[in-house]
Amino acid sequence: MFKYLVMGLRGFFVLAAKIWSFVCYCFRRQVRAVIQHQTVKYEMIPLSPLSKHRLSMLKRKVLVLDLDETLIHSHHDGVLRQTVKLGTPPDFVLKVTIDRHPVRFFVHKRPHVDYFLEVVSQWYDLVVFTASMEIYGAAVADKLDNNRGVLRRRYYRQHCNLDCGSYTKDLSNICPDLSSIFILDNSPVAYRSYPNNAIPIKSWFSDATDTALLCLLPMLDALRFCSDVRSVLSRNLHLQRAW
Structure with a gap:
């Protein structure tokens, strides 16, 4: 026993x-x-008197932001191939009507996008430029803006140029002074006419550990002190070819 x-x-x-x-x-x-x-958190160190003086002599620059696969990723009801692991909850769901058909978009925000927008909106005038339809792009921009008023200027598919079957974005329509405008976009085709005014970023779909937006903050912090963004961004051409 x-x-x-x-x-x-x-x-x-x-x-x-x-x-x-x-x-x-x-x-x-x-x-x-x-x-x-x-x-x-990106440490916001107070500017020295010399830096403040430098900024006061420069025109406030414009940062153009793409949406899909840059700031967010979405999929809709009829998607056949899932890009997001089943069971992953979206950050928000949009219900829009396209060609008289109701469509639900399940939208996932890129990690740290809210904080990224909070910081860069203090440095630049932000503009949304997406090749998506306005009814969808406007709804996504509203959600990202979250009543902060930092994404007021917006451009959509009808503002793009159709070039060889691809939508390209004309930055000169937003700001004629190309020394003071640049775009953050995952698609090099979108800014093929303005390679010296672009920051490439890898496409994002579902990686929860992604830190691409955070890694850009130090460069964006410094770029506002340049008299011409092209003098710096032209050095990124090798990255654009790689992606």
Whole structure:
């Protein structure tokens, strides 16, 4: 009898140890996920008097922002191939009517996009320029703006040029002074006429650990002090060819 009791207790402790190990593993995994995905703050150091004077002598620049695969990724009801893992909840759902048909778009925001917009809106005049239809692009921009009034200027598919079957974006229609305007876009085709006024960024679909927007903040912080953005961005041509 005593032998069976010892064996039972031994089995119980072995099982309890395995359960405890599994609980600890899940806890560590969750903590690691929280640490990886938490918003990283960009330290906003007050400008020196010399830097303030430099900025006062320069025209405030315009930053043009693409939407799909740059700031967000979305898919709709009829999509056949999922780009986002099943069960991943969207950040918001848009219901729009296209050609008299109701369509639901499930929109996922690129990691840190809200913080990115909060910071860069202090440095630049922001403009949304998307090749998407206005009824969709305007709804996405409204959600990203979130009543902050930082994405008031917007351009859509009807403002693009159709070139060899692709939509291109004419930056000169937004700001004739090309020394003071540049675009952040995942598609080099979109800015093929303005390679010296572009910042390439890799297309984003669902990677929750992506930090591309955060990594751009130091460069964007410095770029506002340039008299001509092309003097810096022309050095990015090798990146545009690679992507």
